[in-house]
Amino acid sequence: METKTISEGDKLTISVSGRVDTVTAPELEANLKFGDAKLVVIDLKEVPYMSSAGLRLLLTSHKAMAAKGGRFEIVNVQSAVREVLEITGFSDILNIV
C-alpha cells in the first residue's frame, strides 16, 4: 500500500493505492497527518477494497477534522469500497464526493 500527499494551501489531498485491511491499515494510519489543513481529501481511486480496519480510519479522520472545524472528503470510491460504506451506513455520515 502506498500514499501520496499533495498540499495546496489549506487543502490536503492524500491519494491511497492498494487494499486497506488489517495488514495495511496501520501503515495508512501513520500517513494520515493533516497538519493545519482546513480541507482533507482522500482519493480512493486506486483502492480495490477496504475492510472495517479502513473504515475505522475514515471515521476517526472525519471526527478529527470536524472537531477542529475543518472538512474531510472522500473521492473516487470504487464499487467494492462503496458497497462496504453502504452496508455500514458510512455513506450517509461521511462526505463522499
Place this chain on the structure above:
Amino acid sequence: MTARRSLNVKVAVSVLVAFAVSMAFSWFLHNSLSERDAYALIDRAFANARAELTDCINERLVVQCMEARERIEDGHPDDTASLQALARELRVSEVSIVDDKGDIVRSSVPDYLAGPGRKAFNFAEADDKDANKMMGLIDGRYTEYCQPYRSNAANGNWRKFVGVWRREGGFFEIGLDGKALQSLARSTCVDRFRNWRVGGSGGIVVTTPTGLVLSDYEEPNREGTQFHEPGGSFYWKRGDIETFPVYVMIPKMSAAVQRDVLVGATALLNGAALVFVALLVGFVIAAFVRRQIREQEAKELAMAKDIQLSALPNVFPPFPDETRFDIMASMATAKEVGGDFYDFYFTAQDRVLVIVADVSGKGVPAAMFMMHAKTLIKSAAQTGKPLAQVFTEANEALCEGNSSCTFVTAWAGELNVNTGHLTFVNAGHNPPVVHRGGRCEYLKTRPSPALGAMEGVTYRVDDITLEPGDAIYLYTDGIVEQPDPAGELYGEGRLLGLLSRNVRQRGEILKTVIADVHRHAAGAEQADDCTQLVLRYRGEPDVVAHEYAPTLEDVAKAVDELTAALETVPVKVRTQLLVAADEIFANIVRYSGATRWSLSVELDHHPDGVRLVITDDGKPFDPLAQRDPDTTLAAEDRAVGGLGIFIVKKTMSPVTYKRRSGLNILKMGKDYGD
C-alpha cells in the same frame, strides 16, 4: 358393515313388534267396543220392542173397551150377569162402569160394587197411583187410558185395565188377566217382530211365560217349539213386556265380522303407517350412519396423508455440508390420498440413492403399501447391496401375500458422488429427464416390470455418467397425466419443453413445473399426486488449505494466498470474500488468543461457489451471536467495533459457526454463476 346389517335387523324386528302390539291392542279395543256396541243395540231394540208391543196391545184394548161402551149404550143390560156375558163375548176378563164420582156402579165383578157393609171401589180414593190416573177420564184430561199389567188395587188380581170416557160422566173400563191379554196380543201384535233385525243378523224372539216361541226372527222359524236361552255365541238380553218374555239377541259372529272388518282396516292403515315410519326411520338412520362413515373415512384419509407426507424427507438442502451434489424434491398431494413417494439416502460413503415411486390405486391401502415398499427398499439398499439385487429382493417381498395385486412403479438411481457414475433401475416407471451437456432429454431405457406385479423377476440396471453440472429430473405420472378441461393431458412434450427452457433454475424448477401443471389444469382439481425430485451432480471441489501463526505477517501471507486461490472468481465476489476474510483474520489475531489458525479455500462447481473454512484454537467466539451495530447514528456517535462481523453477515451466505474439539470453525461462502 356388520354393525350396519344388525342395525337393519333390529329396525325390522322393532317395526314388526310394534305392528303386532298395535294390532293386538286394536283387536282388543274393537272386541270390547263391538261388545259394548252390541249391548247398546240390544237395549235400544228392547226399548223399541217394548213401546211397539205396548202400543199395539193398548190400541187393541181401547178398541175392545169402546166396543163394550157401544154395546152398553146401545142397550145391553148392565147387571152383573149380563156384563159377565158381555166380557166373555168380548174375550176380556171384566167389564165395569164408573160414575162421575169415580165409584164403580156396575161391574161383572161383584167385589168392586157397594154391598152390605162395603162401599163401591172409588178410583179417586184408591191408594194406587195407576188407579188414581183413571180420574183423568172423568175430569176431561183424556178420553182413554191404559194401565200397565199389574196387581190391581181392588183385590190384588193381576190385570191390565183400559178405560174410555162416558158421555154422561164417568167411564167404561175393561180388565184383562194374563191369559186374556196374551191371547189378544198373540193374534194381533206379537208377530210384528218377525221382520225386525238387530245388528245385521240378530233379532227378537217372543215366547209365552212357559217358553213356547210365539214370534221368531230366524228362518226356518221355531214358533210353537220350546225356546232355549241362547248360549255364549250370542250377545243377548231377556225382559218381560206385557207378560211376554222377550229375547233380543245378536250372534257374536255378526258383531265379530264387523269388528274384524274394523280391525282389518286398522291393520291396513297401521301397516301402511308403520311401513312409512320404518322407511323414514331406516332412511334417517342410514343417512346418519353413512355420514359417520364418511367422516371417519375423511379423518382416516387425512391421517394417512399426514403419515405419508411425514415419512418423506422434507428438509432441504438435506446434506448442508455436501458440495458434490444437491437434491431437491417435493410432493404436491391430490385431494385423495395416493401412493406416491420419493426418497434419498446414502447407501455408502460415496454413493447416494434417489428414488421416485407410484403405488397403484388410491386411499389408505395405497398409502400403506407405499410405506411398506419404501421401507423395504431403504433397508435393503442400506446394506450396500447392488441396486439390481435391492429391487429383486424388494419385489419378492412385495409379491408375497399381495392378494390385492397392488404394485408400485419406481425409478431409482445410485450416484457415485466422486465420479458422477449413475447406476439406475426402472421398474415400470416414467422415464426421467436428464440434463447433460446443456440439453434436456428423456432417459429412455427398456423398463423392468413394476415391483409387486410378478414374482421371480430379475431387475436389470443401466448406467450413465454425469459430468459436473449435469442433473436428472424424476417425476410421477401425476405431472404428465394432469388433464386440462378438454381432457388433454399435460404430457411428456410439455414437460421436456418447460425443463429445457428453465435449466438454470435448479431447485426452483420444481415449483415452476407444479405451477405450469396447475396452469394447464385451468382450475380443475389436481388429479393425482405430483411428485418430483431433481439430483444435480456438482463434482469434487478444489481445495487449498494452509495453517498460520497469529501474526500480522501471517495474515498478510494468508491474504496473498487467498487472493491467488480466488484468481478465477469474479472480482466482485473475490473482493467481498477478501474483505470478509480480513474481518475474521483480524478478530483471530487481535482478540482470540489463538496459537495457530488455518484457512481452507474450497472452490465448488455447478453451481460455482466458494467456501472459506477458517479455524482457530482461541477462546470460543461465535461471531453470529454478536449484536449488529446501529448504522443510523450520526458520525459523532458511531463506534467502529462490531462493524467487521456485520459486513461478513451482510455479504456472505451462508455463514456457519461451530465449536468443535477446542476449535472455532467458521464457514462462509458465496455461490455464483452456473
